[in-house]
Amino acid sequence: MKKSRVSLLLAITLVGGTVLAACGNGGGSGGQSADGVTTVEFWAAPNPPQQAFWQDMAKEYEAVNPDVKVNVSAIKESPSSEASIQAAIAGGNAPTVAENINRGFAAQLSNSKALVALDELPQFKEMVESRNMAETIAPWEFADGHQYVLPIYSNPMLIGWRTDFLKEIGYNEPPQTYSEVLEATAKLKAKYPDKYMWAKGADLADPTAWKRWFDFFLLYNAASDGNKFIEGQNLVADDKAGVEMLTFVDDLRKAGGILAQNATDPFETGAGVFTDIGPWTFDMWATKYPELKYGENFTLTLPPVPDHMDPANAKTYADAKGLVIFSGAPEASQQAAAEFLKWVYANEENDVKWFKQTNLPPARDDLNEVEGFKQILAEKPELALYAEAVSKGVPAMDNPKFNELQTLIGQEAFNKVIRGEIDPQTGWNNMKKAIEGEL
Amino acid sequence: MINKQNNKLGWLFASPYIIFGLVFFLGPLLWSLYLSFTNWDLIAPEFDFVGLDNFRKAMAAPGVQSAFWVTYKFMMLFVPLVTAMSLAVAVVIQGLPKFKSVYLIGFFLPYLSSGVVASLIVQGFLSYNSPVNEFLRGTFGINIDWLGSPFSALFIVGLILAWKFTGYYALILTSGLESIDKEVYEAAAIDGVSDRQRFWKITLPLLYPALYTTLILSFGVTFGIFTEVYQLTGGGPNFATNTWQMEIFNQAFTNLQAGYASAIAIMASIVTFISIFVIRKLLESWGKRNGWV
Numbered sequence: 001m002k003k004s005r006v007s008l009l010l011a012i013t014l015v016g017g018t019v020l021a022a023c024g025n026g027g028g029s030g031g032q033s034a035d036g037v038t039t040v041e042f043w044a045a046p047n048p049p050q051q052a053f054w055q056d057m058a059k060e061y062e063a064v065n066p067d068v069k070v071n072v073s074a075i076k077e078s079p080s081s082e083a084s085i086q087a088a089i090a091g092g093n094a095p096t097v098a099e100n101i102n103r104g105f106a107a108q109l110s111n112s113k114a115l116v117a118l119d120e121l122p123q124f125k126e127m128v129e130s131r132n133m134a135e136t137i138a139p140w141e142f143a144d145g146h147q148y149v150l151p152i153y154s155n156p157m158l159i160g161w162r163t164d165f166l167k168e169i170g171y172n173e174p175p176q177t178y179s180e181v182l183e184a185t186a187k188l189k190a191k192y193p194d195k196y197m198w199a200k201g202a203d204l205a206d207p208t209a210w211k212r213w214f215d216f217f218l219l220y221n222a223a224s225d226g227n228k229f230i231e232g233q234n235l236v237a238d239d240k241a242g243v244e245m246l247t248f249v250d251d252l253r254k255a256g257g258i259l260a261q262n263a264t265d266p267f268e269t270g271a272g273v274f275t276d277i278g279p280w281t282f283d284m285w286a287t288k289y290p291e292l293k294y295g296e297n298f299t300l301t302l303p304p305v306p307d308h309m310d311p312a313n314a315k316t317y318a319d320a321k322g323l324v325i326f327s328g329a330p331e332a333s334q335q336a337a338a339e340f341l342k343w344v345y346a347n348e349e350n351d352v353k354w355f356k357q358t359n360l361p362p363a364r365d366d367l368n369e370v371e372g373f374k375q376i377l378a379e380k381p382e383l384a385l386y387a388e389a390v391s392k393g394v395p396a397m398d399n400p401k402f403n404e405l406q407t408l409i410g411q412e413a414f415n416k417v418i419r420g421e422i423d424p425q426t427g428w429n430n431m432k433k434a435i436e437g438e439l
Numbered sequence: 440m441i442n443k444q445n446n447k448l449g450w451l452f453a454s455p456y457i458i459f460g461l462v463f464f465l466g467p468l469l470w471s472l473y474l475s476f477t478n479w480d481l482i483a484p485e486f487d488f489v490g491l492d493n494f495r496k497a498m499a500a501p502g503v504q505s506a507f508w509v510t511y512k513f514m515m516l517f518v519p520l521v522t523a524m525s526l527a528v529a530v531v532i533q534g535l536p537k538f539k540s541v542y543l544i545g546f547f548l549p550y551l552s553s554g555v556v557a558s559l560i561v562q563g564f565l566s567y568n569s570p571v572n573e574f575l576r577g578t579f580g581i582n583i584d585w586l587g588s589p590f591s592a593l594f595i596v597g598l599i600l601a602w603k604f605t606g607y608y609a610l611i612l613t614s615g616l617e618s619i620d621k622e623v624y625e626a627a628a629i630d631g632v633s634d635r636q637r638f639w640k641i642t643l644p645l646l647y648p649a650l651y652t653t654l655i656l657s658f659g660v661t662f663g664i665f666t667e668v669y670q671l672t673g674g675g676p677n678f679a680t681n682t683w684q685m686e687i688f689n690q691a692f693t694n695l696q697a698g699y700a701s702a703i704a705i706m707a708s709i710v711t712f713i714s715i716f717v718i719r720k721l722l723e724s725w726g727k728r729n730g731w732v
Contacts, residue, residue, distance in 0.1 A: 080692060080693070082692070082693070082695075083692035083693075086481055086482060086692070086695055087481075089481075089482045090481045090482060108480075108482075108695055109482065111483075112480055112482035112483035112484075113483060113484060114482050114483075194576065199567075201566075201567075202586065202587065205587060205675065205676055206673050206675055207673070207674075207675060208673055209693065259567060260584075260587065261566075261567050261584035261585075261586070261587045262562060262565060262566045262567065262584075262585070262586050262587070263566050263567035263568050264563060264566045264567075264568055264569070266567065266568065269568055271567060271568055401694075403693050403694045403695075404694055411501075411677075415675075415676075415677070416677075419587075419676065419677075421677075
């Protein structure tokens with residue numbers, strides 16, 4: 001904490017960025033050194049397995065393409081990966097390629113003309129065909145008809161259930177509908193007053209935009225059968241499903257089933273019975289909570305749905321990230337990057353390697369068909385559930401104002417319902433009004 | 440001739456700081472002022488001049504309004520707390536027969552510690568399944584959502600800040616206490632002055648210059664609160680701990696609205712300047728009214 005540190009950071013970023021931008025090469029057709037080597041600056045996700053994968057790919061590619069150098073480094077997360085990319089673009093130091101970009105941030109970047117439209121690159125069509133991802137990439141098209149992100153992986157978020165506690169209150173299978181969850185909550189509270197059905201710590205009461213992907217959109221997508229929330233510049237949310245979902249959250253709160261205060265790993269430590277789980281969690285559990293074993297004391301399902309819906313076909317939120325190429329990078333580097341990506345995705349073994357190393361399901365149409373994937377899924381049955389649910393995942397909105405809009409969802413409706421400060425219908429109406437004002 | 444040479448020498452010696460100030464403070468300030476009238480997002484190659492729109496939007500924004508009031512709430516909590524704590528530490532340390540410096544360094548260490556680390560420790564300490572809360576639930580049947588209710592969240596952040604700055608201000612106050620002539624106390628003792636009278640009639644008036652410094656510094660701190668709030672509450676619950684710096688950060692680095700964030704930063708600077716000016720005048724008139732200056 002230093003006085004006005006953020007103001008100073010902002011001011012220095014503004015000036016520094018502009019000065020550096022003026023000094024930068026501003027795109028153009030550079031990117032090649034005197035010895036004819038083209039450099040691709042590749043910013044990987046700050047996740048060691050992902051970095052390791054791209055470093056291996058770069059090394060292998062350089063071995064067969066000595067005229068290209070692929071520098072892989074992790075995106076700096078201080079103050080956030082988005083802010084690092086933003087500052088780099090402003091400073092004329094943007095990489096050629098960055099991974100770990102969600103649709104919302106890509107919409108912000110494309111709105112500012114910072115991204116290359118991938119569908120206009122000559123390598124794009126071949127890349128999509130050879131990777132067998134035509135269906136997967138289709139919903140990634142942006143409102144202007146272009147593709148700015150090449151999806152790498154798509155994680156349909158699932159609900160993890162502590163089956164050990166469920167069994168103790170008489171359930172062999174997790175509850176699937178709102179009524180069943182509320183009924184189970186009553187039984188849980190009767191036996192364990194200190195335990196909660198949904199324990200996610202303070203995230204549920206925090207208005208930070210990205211947190212809504214893992215609670216609000218998880219439930220909204222299930223309740224609305226995947227109905228879009230925002231389309232272009234219009235709010236097209238399903239009112240009935242939205243209010244129904246918030247009413248469920250409110251009922252769960254009233255039944256004492258929600259823990260919305262700061263807690264350390266509440267699901268893992270047994271304070272809560274269900275929470276959202278992504279496949280990246282399992283590696284962490286293997287070292288930190290080895291006692292948690294799929295099929296023994298936890299299981300995975302799609303999110304709970306209203307009573308009139310079929311739980312087996314519930315939709316969910318897809319935590320999907322992809323690669324972008326920056327328009328500020330020299331043209332030669334952009335082309336070299338596209339060639340590099342085409343080379344990586346021309347070989348399905350590379351995606352198998354990716355899946356094995358990261359646990360993140362590759363964004364492909366043939367995840368349940370390719371032998372290499374089948375083998376991994378057989379070895380890790382918990383990942384098979386994610387692979388099966390890929391088609392049920394709804395990706396994030398592609399509105400450039402997604403941060404403001406998702407913050408409003410929390411501030412006006414979700415966080416207040418969680419805290420019992422507003423009734424679901426009023427919260428939903430207030431949220432709609434605020435979002436429509438912002439749009 | 441000598442005066443002219445002295446002037447040149449003075450400018451020369453002051454030039455590093457002047458250049459530093461021009462490059463890192465005045466330049467960014469002017470650029471930020473310019474940007475506050477635009478809708479630039481820091482990335483787009485083009486942007487528009489939007490006049491006073493950013494300021495109008497900021498005036499009506501709940502985040503900015505909360506930042507304004509939350510700063511004064513922190514002020515009311517933090518300033519008395521840190522002043523009382525640092526004064527107590529200074530008085531106790533000054534009365535020690537030896538090893539004063541060692542104790543002072545001990546109290547000063549929190550000032551050097553990382554706000555992020557301190558916040559993470561506090562977060563773990565106050566979590567639902569921490570030993571503290573397990574004990575409170577098990578023994579008294581109470582469950583406190585320390586960071587989830589507006590007052591306690593404000594109080595916890597204020598307490599961390601007070602812990603961090605107590606040693607630093609105690610250092611300033613100790614040097615103030617050390618500068619008070621011992622003969623004044625001896626004379627008062629001969630005159631039969633009580634301990635209470637001694638503090639209010641001798642120590643406090645003679646400590647006023649040091650106290651004035653620590654008070655101005657502590658008032659200033661409340662306008663720059665960021666790390667603890669960012670780590671512990673994110674400005675919540677429901678804007679209860681949203682500060683100027685938090686709001687600027689969110690608008691600039693989350694929502695990527697550099698122009699709008701610049702407008703908020705300019706507003707924050709103006710509010711800070713006016714507030715500190717008024718506080719300074721009030722403190723000076725307090726000193727003058729009591730004949731301490």
